[in-house]
Amino acid sequence: MENGAQPFWEKTYRSESQTFSVEPNATLKEFERLLSKQAGALDVGCGEGQNCLYLARQGWTDVDAFDISVYGIERVRRRCEAERLKINAFTADLREFQFKRSYDLIMSFGTLHFVSREEWKEFIFRAKENTGHGGIHIMQIFTDTLPASPDISEFAIGLAKDGELKELYEDWEILQFKSYTFEDEHPGVPKHYHASNKLVARRK
Structure with a gap:
């Protein structure tokens, strides 16, 4: 990343290996029913795309995704x-x-902690401002209740305090x-x- 080092997934993304689960996040499957398939969705830090691809397969017609x-x-x-x-997939940090439109669903799984706490909080504030009334956020972030695992410790610079995410949505x-x-496992890790x-x- 900024120091020139690269996390393990940059290598596996270039191979035929599946880095993360092919299944969408269970929480997305549980709550996507609250919105219509014409709702605008944004997948933040989409990685290999298991979550945005799931929405597109379900018939969602307005899906943006970036990583x-x-x-x-x-x-x-x-x-x-x-x-x-049909997914509008693009690279972005x-x-x-910069939000150019509002969304009905903004989701981020396992991404926010890779920027500083101040930076991910600022992103959430902007995401909230660019979400329509009745819109949904699904956010997942690693916390410092446990130390960052060795495979990501160099990059996980923004681990949240337990409950800190919830406070931003009061x-x-x-x-x-x-x-x-939860227990996790990746190719070669x-x-x-x-x-x-x-x-x-x-x-x-």
């Missing part, structure tokens, strides 16, 4: 082409991302909030644990 990884976005575009799906309707730990907060909130 800082060129290789991740290339993989999303190849999958869209192979399946004849969430620290510099003016919204909290539909779900979870604080938990031993099993390890993360502490996480996940929030689903609706703008009033």
Whole structure:
């Protein structure tokens, strides 16, 4: 990243290996029913695209997705082409991302902690401002309840305090909030644990 080092997924994105789950996040599957398939969706830090691809497969017609990884976005575009799906996938850095429209669904899974706490909080403020009334946010971030695992410790510079994410949505309707730990595993990376907060909130 900024110091020239690269996280493990930059290598696997360039291979045929599946870096993360092919299945969409279970929380997205649980709550996407609250919005119409014509709703505007934004997938922040989409990686290989399992979540934005899921929406497109479900018939969502207005899906934007971005990631800082060129290789991740290339993989999303190849999958869209192979399946004849429509997703506006592009490279961007969430620290510099400028909203040009509002959305009904903004989601981010396992991405925010890779920028500083001040930067991800600023992004959330901007995302909230650019969400329509009744719109949904699904946000998941790693917390410092556990130290960052060795595979990401160099890059996870913005681990949240437990409950910190929820505090930023006190003016919204909290539909779900979870604080938990989970076991994780990636190609070439031993099993390890993360502490996480996940929030689903609706703008009033």
